[in-house]
Amino acid sequence: MPKVTVAIPTYNRAHYLKEAIESVLAQTYKDYELLIIDNASTDNTEDVVKIFNDKRIKYIKNETNIGMVNNWNKCLDLAQGEYVIIFHDDDLMKPKLLEEEVKILDNNDDVVVVATNVTLIDENNNILKKKNMNINNDIIFNNKDFIRRIYRENLCLQFPTVIMRLNFINQNNIRFEEEVGPGSDVYLYFKINLLPKKIYLINQSHCYYRVHKEQESFKKSIDAEMKLYDKTTKLLKINNLNDVLPLMKNTLANGIISNLAHRLAYGYINREDFKEYMNRIKEENIWTNNIKFTYKMRLLLSYYCPKIAKILHKLKLRFGK
Numbered sequence: 001m002p003k004v005t006v007a008i009p010t011y012n013r014a015h016y017l018k019e020a021i022e023s024v025l026a027q028t029y030k031d032y033e034l035l036i037i038d039n040a041s042t043d044n045t046e047d048v049v050k051i052f053n054d055k056r057i058k059y060i061k062n063e064t065n066i067g068m069v070n071n072w073n074k075c076l077d078l079a080q081g082e083y084v085i086i087f088h089d090d091d092l093m094k095p096k097l098l099e100e101e102v103k104i105l106d107n108n109d110d111v112v113v114v115a116t117n118v119t120l121i122d123e124n125n126n127i128l129k130k131k132n133m134n135i136n137n138d139i140i141f142n143n144k145d146f147i148r149r150i151y152r153e154n155l156c157l158q159f160p161t162v163i164m165r166l167n168f169i170n171q172n173n174i175r176f177e178e179e180v181g182p183g184s185d186v187y188l189y190f191k192i193n194l195l196p197k198k199i200y201l202i203n204q205s206h207c208y209y210r211v212h213k214e215q216e217s218f219k220k221s222i223d224a225e226m227k228l229y230d231k232t233t234k235l236l237k238i239n240n241l242n243d244v245l246p247l248m249k250n251t252l253a254n255g256i257i258s259n260l261a262h263r264l265a266y267g268y269i270n271r272e273d274f275k276e277y278m279n280r281i282k283e284e285n286i287w288t289n290n291i292k293f294t295y296k297m298r299l300l301l302s303y304y305c306p307k308i309a310k311i312l313h314k315l316k317l318r319f320g321k
Contacts (some may be wrong), residue, residue, distance in 0.1 A: 003031040073176050121211070132209065
């Protein structure tokens, strides 16, 4: 049995998938299986997978598209390793990702999840930001720590770097929840952090995270944030974490406004879409007086001077904190 299962759920990403597979096969750590779960792609995904002659690769194609979140869960259901990582079909592993994460899990029985920082890249592999999170040391989250600190310190667990103990999530019946949508990964980490185990975040980047307008999380990011907010609010209340709610709402509002400004500047949404989202934000009482002044200014600039806003955004990625 392999020590690690690397699972790549994929759908119509043949143009990125080859590089993603190559990055997995180039890992310094070798004891893994590579599951590629094709969610009924209509492009040449299967042909891309057949290029590789490696016994560790197992290709499974769904007869019908079962949805992104259900395909994530299928990866967990089919995994045979002691540890499992679900990797994006459009991202790239740096060579030591698995080696560094496995080392931590092997040496720390109370750690059940490990993740790393990421380097942001664009469609053409150009580096946009060397470290997505500006942290200088590894962070260990104890019970409820991650939930309390994620909003206060602008931290996150980047999905394609997250490796988990499979027995732990199976024994606790932990799965991604379809009704939460694309944000179900964050919700899953919250559920894990409610249990008396530790989450380990490596400050160094061990993954290239691709930012592009095709990605599912980008297309539905605002809807996902709203769904996640609703579900997380209920989860926090049930677990007596009401003190986190105001900070979560403020972080959500700032994140949505920043996201809207970015999408509008790059032309990923038009002005009509923008107005529709703004109406939703106000109707659902997400717009607050605590939204950062800089985000409000970015929003105005993106609406009236998108070219300048785009230039400033690129400069912030490269030089900003």
